[in-house]
Amino acid sequence: MLAKQSSYLLQCKPKLQKLLALLESDFDYVSVLATDVTGASFYISQRQKIINDYSDGERGFVVRVYKDNGYSEYSFNELGDVEKLAKTIKDELNQQGSMLEKMNIKKLETPLLYEEKISKEFAGEIAEELYHLDNENIVNKMQAISDEVAKKEHIIECRVNYSAGIFQKMFLSKNKDLIQAYGCSFANIMMLANKDGNTQYNVLSDTAWCGSEILDNLVPKIESAYEDLVAMFDAEAIEPGEYEIITTPEGAGLIAHEAFGHGVEMDMFVKDRAIAKQHMGEKLASDITNMYDGAQGGIQQSASYFFDDEGTLCERTQIIKDGYLVSGICDLMSAARLGVTPTGNGRRESFARKVYTRMTNTYFEAKQDSVEDMISSVKYGFLIDGMNSGMEDPKHWGIQCVMSRAKEIKDGKLTGKMFTPVVLTGYVPDLLSNISMLGKDLYLNGNGHCGKGYKEWVIVSDGGPYLKTKVRLG
Amino acid sequence: MFNQLIELVKQANVDDWKLVETITKSHQAYFVKQELDQHRISDVVERNLTIYLDKEVEGKKMRGSASHSFFPDTPVEEIKEEIEKMKYNASIALNPYYELVKDEKHNEDKKDYQLIEVLKTVVSAIQNVKNTETEKINSYEIFVNEYFIHIVNSQGVDVSFNSMDEEIEVIINSIDGDKEIELYHRVSFANQPLQEITQGILDVFKYAKDRTKAVGTKKALNQRVLLTSLDNAQFFRYFLMKTRTSVVYSRGSQVKIGDKAQSGDNCDRISVELKAELPYSSKNLPYSNDGAKAKDSFIVKDGEYVAYWGDHIPAYYLGVKDASCANNYVVSGGSKTLEQLHQDPYLEIIQFSSFIMNPLTGTFGGEIRLAYYFDGNNKIAVTGGSITCNFADVLNDIRMSKETRQIDNCIVPVTIEIQNVAVAGEE
Structure with a gap:
């Protein structure tokens, strides 16, 4: 079925339109984003059962205004008396603006945002179940998974998480009247094991525009994840050095995300914080490398949506084409400052936070290699698995990806020997230029949140096929 | 409402x-x-x-x-x-x-x-x-x-x-x-x-x-490393995570009160005290979300775990009465002055690209954004490469500076010395 629009937002719409009208007399541009994100989250382990609201749930509004060549915003979540609210917004923003002006602070010149007239409603395919979850059934299913895993040797706890989010947003301005709704399921199983006083863990996760059957999809993967987990107890520390590696799709996703995800966020171009600005059109990856980001374009994942938090309609952006860096991703204000077209990547952590250029679903395109062929092509190297965390460095093209484990490959065969943990570091163009093989199957996972620096967490997905390259491991 | x-x-x-x-x-x-x-x-x-x-x-x-x-x-x-x-x-x-x-x-x-x-x-x-x-x-x-x-x-x-x-x-x-x-x-x-x-x-x-003058960090297998970054706050959060009631109850930590975090005589003993109030801290919350009053409490004293702290419900399950829910912490200074710590050759990490500290596995480290390498005669700035260590491998010969500094809600030694670190870097 198609997702239903938020009755709360529709109820608020006349008041918000009145608020815009009241503010338009004082400001040259006014828009409002209204959000209503609902859903449920379930956490079941051997020691605890919790059902709560969806953790990214929110309900609120943010007004953006333009006056005297500068933008300002006011976030709130109580509409109440609209005339009083309009006065508060005007008074407080003007007071703060005057304070900054009196300090003789120059404004970063930004043109008035241009908006084409559009009025449209968007609804994503949604599992009907998300509107009336059978909580008892879900709890029982999750408990059964946790109980089954907990029986295994060395396991000390198994935490199962399931969340269902229903995302509903409305964007209103003089020229725009947009509303959207879509839903997504998030699931993960964390196995925690202890042997001889050492603790290791392994996480299975998945996200999709579907219902709670996503939990069932993880069950067949438990056994091999458990085997990897137990093997981690005998794993050694890797000797630092440069190696040929094959990453699983989640490792490929982390590389895509950290390399030319963060590296091409164009609000960083405005600040001269991304070296990619000077290298557009250059060959920075191997011939077989194609990379994309997009909230639309055939991908239905946790970061898919129809319009962004600035009311820009979304598409898919090709970032790397046949090894050439061809495009960045951009929010509306940065696009206005740079004189380019926005790509629908203006996102907020919540209605209470600022917009930045943010990734959506970021991934390498799949090609034709089989995993077996990729492994057999490695003289000495590793199959890298289990994503932990990553860090970007767009100014210098440094990359850091922390992965759970490296499985040794010798003379084209997995030896069964494992190393953990693994920190992959390197220079982005080297890493991308070394991509020599790409697998057949594209897989994206959107269980993570991505920060801008160390804050502003938004849901993203990333992925790719199995990928072969050469990097430094430590 | x-x-x-x-x-x-x-x-x-x-x-x-x-x-x-x-x-x-x-x-x-x-x-x-x-x-x-x-x-x-x-x-x-x-x-x-x-x-x-x-x-x-x-x-x-x-x-x-x-x-x-x-x-x-x-x-x-x-x-x-x-x-x-x-x-x-x-x-x-x-x-x-x-x-x-x-x-x-x-x-x-x-x-x-x-x-x-x-x-x-x-x-x-x-x-x-x-x-x-x-x-x-x-x-x-x-x-x-x-x-x-x-x-x-x-x-x-x-x-x-x-x-x-x-x-x-x-x-x-x-x-x-x-x-x-x-x-x-x-x-x-x-x-x-x-x-x-x-x-x-x-x-x-x-x-x-x-x-700007830094050269690539060289690979080393047994490097003496000094940690002098703002991430020293994160480093010592390891002890907070190991003793937090929610982590202990959910089996993320196996620490029992009385367990030794360190052994042997070749190290500075670590002491961590929670403080309800710390001047200039952004975390001076007098009550927890459950309404429990924050209070001062040692969680690690002279290298021994002495108390759990944190959330009320897991504390109840663990039988901990009056668990502190304070959000500030103070780590006592060590035995060496900064001058003493800088006498022998070292790699001193000033900033990581992103410091990781995993309390479940005990792993910590990250890519080096800026460090100084001192060979006994000359000191140069280096960048790139990474270290990956485990608390289990470093705590028994850790040394800390006498000098401490405040980093938001904590006071920690300015410099931490760890031994025998494998550094991933240029060959």
Whole structure:
């Protein structure tokens, strides 16, 4: 079925339109984003059962205004008396603006945002179940998974998480009247094991525009994840050095995300914080490398949506084409400052936070290699698995990806020997230029949140096929 | 609406309830170079209601709970519907029985911290930083926030208090010929003197200059490493995570009170004390979300785990009475002066790209953004490469500087010395 629009937002719409009208007399541009994100989250382990609201749930509004060549915003979540609210917004923003002006602070010149007239409603395919979850059934299913895993040797706890989010947003301005709704399921199983006083863990996760059957999809993967987990107890520390590696799709996703995800966020171009600005059109990856980001374009994942938090309609952006860096991703204000077209990547952590250029679903395109062929092509190297965390460095093209484990490959065969943990570091163009093989199957996972620096967490997905390259491991 | 929620939950036939109201006002300013990108204000109210239902299962008293955030403007009918849903959820997510915090009382009126004035002060502090010929402020963001928190429960808790914090994120560039680098400076604090904010940035200027001259970090297998970054705060959070009641109860830590974190005589013994209040900390919250009072408490003393701390419910399960819920911590200084620590050859890491500390596995480390390598004669700046270590391998010969420094909500040794570290770097 198609997702239903938020009755709360529709109820608020006349008041918000009145608020815009009241503010338009004082400001040259006014828009409002209204959000209503609902859903449920379930956490079941051997020691605890919790059902709560969806953790990214929110309900609120943010007004953006333009006056005297500068933008300002006011976030709130109580509409109440609209005339009083309009006065508060005007008074407080003007007071703060005057304070900054009196300090003789120059404004970063930004043109008035241009908006084409559009009025449209968007609804994503949604599992009907998300509107009336059978909580008892879900709890029982999750408990059964946790109980089954907990029986295994060395396991000390198994935490199962399931969340269902229903995302509903409305964007209103003089020229725009947009509303959207879509839903997504998030699931993960964390196995925690202890042997001889050492603790290791392994996480299975998945996200999709579907219902709670996503939990069932993880069950067949438990056994091999458990085997990897137990093997981690005998794993050694890797000797630092440069190696040929094959990453699983989640490792490929982390590389895509950290390399030319963060590296091409164009609000960083405005600040001269991304070296990619000077290298557009250059060959920075191997011939077989194609990379994309997009909230639309055939991908239905946790970061898919129809319009962004600035009311820009979304598409898919090709970032790397046949090894050439061809495009960045951009929010509306940065696009206005740079004189380019926005790509629908203006996102907020919540209605209470600022917009930045943010990734959506970021991934390498799949090609034709089989995993077996990729492994057999490695003289000495590793199959890298289990994503932990990553860090970007767009100014210098440094990359850091922390992965759970490296499985040794010798003379084209997995030896069964494992190393953990693994920190992959390197220079982005080297890493991308070394991509020599790409697998057949594209897989994206959107269980993570991505920060801008160390804050502003938004849901993203990333992925790719199995990928072969050469990097430094430590 | 606060009182209305209490009235409605009282009528809902639940065994216990808790309501937490958080009113957050935030003033923010964003700059590119020293020019204003935009400014923002946020005024948000959140009311989180938790209901508790008790049930006997096979002769054992069980308790289920469910929470929901109610936003202003929520109609009464919707509140009632949500409470019914919460009751159902609580009835199917049963846990062993626990008691709520009882009878705590502390009431403050909502304060106005004059955030516009606070914002002005912080903007001035950063505008006062003069670019040099080679070091420049690239961009910065300022957040000044005030919070009013009111916690009420059905067991007589009624506490309300005010809190505020400030946060700056500053990006600094340094240029050396064609080479331009950046360093990242993010700090939180409360009421910090203006000159300290400015000085913090000027310190990064010095490091930024050195990074422009940095060469690639060399690979080494048994390197003596000095950790002198802001991430020393994260390093010692390991001990907080190992003793946190929620982590211990959920089996994320196997630490038992009386366990030794360190053994042997070849190390500085670590002591970590939680502090309810620390001047300039952004985390001076006098009560936990459950309404428990924050208090001072040692969690690690002379290398031995001496107390759990943290959330009330797992503390109840673990049989810990009066667990501290303080958010500040102080780590005692070590046995060596900074001068002594810098006498022998070292790799001193000043900034990681992203420091990782995994309390489950004990792993810590990350990519090196800036370090100094001293071979006994010469000191050079290096960058790139990484270290990956485990607490189990370093705690028995760890040394710490006598000198300590405050990093927001903690005071920690300025420098930590660890031995035999494998450094991934250039061959």
